[in-house]
Amino acid sequence: MWEYSDKVKDHFKNPRNVGSIENADAVGEAGALSCGDKLKLYLKIENGIIKDAKFQTFGCGSAVAASSVLTQMLIGKTLEEARKITNKQIADELDGLPPEKMHCSVMGREALEDALKNYLKDDYKEFEVEENEKSSPIVCHCFGIGEKEIIEAIKNNGAKTFDDVSKITSAGLACGRCRADIESLIKQYSKPSEKEKLNPVQKILKINNIIETIIAPELQKDFGDIELINVEGNNVVVKLKGHCSTCQNAKLTLKNFVETKLKELVDEEINVVDENE
């Protein structure tokens, strides 16, 4: 099993600030039941200061610990201070998290972001971009790995796949949500491979066949489904059905799974969009 720090253990065994706040000023959510973790964060705010914070979490030990420690960090902070809290600070406050569990700290930050957006509405400004991030935006949020480092892995170390990049930089090793971004960097910075030439009809047939025989059965396992609506050049329009259509991670499914598969098997240039987009 994972090696959790004593602080993580203390927080999941004796979670602080569990529960909800009646008439909370701000409520934020992250995750989904179907994906295995969900966090609900409640804030009481007075004169721009967080007076109380409570949480409810469905998730593993580190998800509970990250939620618990986050509420402690929030109480007494101004909104300006609160929104500067990064997932790394949450993990550091717990004396670190195992690499595979860093996404738990990201979930904490996302719930906080959601709560602040709900509270401030139009006044909410995106997190201020740190100076060093401007030249190299963060791609892997779990480990705070920037674009520059990933491009170097592709150009200098010859990384050709997402797994190669992960091995070299650790990016994507935790939640894997940055997969699509890393793959597009690979596409951009490595030499393109030769794919078979298909005429438009062959291409549509091939895409349809892959969706029906490979992609749909996978989604059906998670109570979802998919239908091909249209193919315009490299734009593949699909409709997500069943559970997938309501899942908060639907966009991730489209990009990380559907698009990745079609890119791998048909054409590197394929772009998958939902019919509602």
Added chain:
Amino acid sequence: MNKEIYLDNNATTKIDDEVLSAMLPYLKENYANPSSMYDSAKISARAIEKARKQVANLFNVENEKTILFTSCATESANTAIKGVVEQFATNENNHIITTQVEHPCVLSVYQNLEKKGINATYLGVNENGELNIDNLLSKITPNTILLSVMHANNETGAIYPVYEIAKEAKKINKNIKIFVDGVQAAGKIPIELEGSEIDFYSVSGHKFHAPKGVGALYVKKGNLFEPMLLGGHQENSLRAGTQNTPYIVALGKASELALKYMDYEQSEVKRLRDKLEEGILSSLGNAKLNSKSTLRVPNTTNIGFEYIEGELILLYLNDLKIYASSGSACTSGSLDPSHVLRAQKVPFTSLHGSIRFSLSRYTTEEEIDYAIKSVVEVIKKLAKISPFQRELKELGL
């Protein structure tokens, strides 16, 4: 309770004292290489042949020459599957059939073979985790070279009718080879290979009170396969490498003991398992049984707890020194929850909170009583942390 309550016997088991005593002399004084010519080497060689007979008895086969010793069940499975494919694959259209609920040590081999151009069919199971035999048989083609079905599932304990499947499959295509992963069956239910149509059957010692690092593979007489390890002439040149005498002796002794305790396993272990299962299900409105197959090994139950995550349950049970396991994504290190429970379409409300309890002949009534009480307390405590308060309230929590 100060004692550890070990309810994870499908992961590994404690070495039986008799097994340990049997193997120790071969770690100390009888260390000779069984292939050597001198008298002390003969002691080792004879010990290995005795163990071969003991394993043959566990498998209920007359001819002990059908038993090969390996280092583990993963090696046994790899040897059988790759060996058959290398031996029998023609240039094109080779087809293999297996199930979606096999152990990763089997599934990964098939996925790897697919990359090399072999066609594979993965059969699903119903909501009880059972296979549709007619559907399975309908997938057999003249190009099918291998059919592999596990005897019992590690996560749910479901037993598959492997003898019947083997018999019917051979009627359709007599050239097909049948591989059965018997890891979770050995020591829990009788194995009857004599007269069956099964060609290859694998087991692992540490799942039935032998140490880790030893396994066996049954190869029905007359079957050819390409060996995986080449080198010396050991094991009839089918598995080269100096034989691991102490561990082979241990596997033999464990097989003998497994037969001795078989009735106990079917009666007492089953009674305690049922008590644990009923105790939990009747006390918690959010507890759902995942082990719903009509046929099931006597020691295993898998229960899903709705709206509570599995790793958290294990961590709280760990604090009470109760050891079980979970198919939740968070414990496996991958992002996907158990492929077995997903195959039987366990609803996502309880999928991530599914816990497997697996007993052994060492499990006591006192431990089960304590486990029931503790699981109920832990779930009630964790329900308070869940964001699904309304749903849990409706379930009485």
